[in-house]
Amino acid sequence: MNLDSPAVHRKFSHRIRVRFSDCDPQNVLFYANHLEYFDIAITELWREAVAPFDEMNAAGTDIVVAEAGIRYLSPVRFDEEVDVSVEVTRLGTTSMTSHLEISRNGVICSEGELRHVFVALESGEKAEIPADVRAGLIPYSAGRD
16 A cells, blocks of 8 residues: 555644633743644544544553654734644554644644554553554555654
8 A cells, every 4th residue: 555645645634713721921822732732633633533532442552642842933822723733654563653733824833743652551561553543544644654
């Protein structure tokens, strides 16, 4: 399977309206909340591509953030609508890396990278990415392993 094929590869996007409680005193999205928006987008990607997280958890697997990086490029203000996109850039054996962007009207406001590690719920040890999860994420993968 060619993961770079346009018919297979796509970015996931989720729209969010910036809430007042998400902003700092300057009425700008608080820096840490960019990561919260990334987390929301990952959750919604999972819902679309795989299943709700609780189904994966019921099967004994979870994901934890092992690494996070972010660059802030343009302020996001209260009540603006932004699109948060996710592209899986790497699907390893026990981890995945994603590139995320928050954009407003096509202008990137922040971009980041998250690395998630899959763990067995019972032991907390690294676990292989379940086959059904991998299959669900492949269409959102840039195919760079």
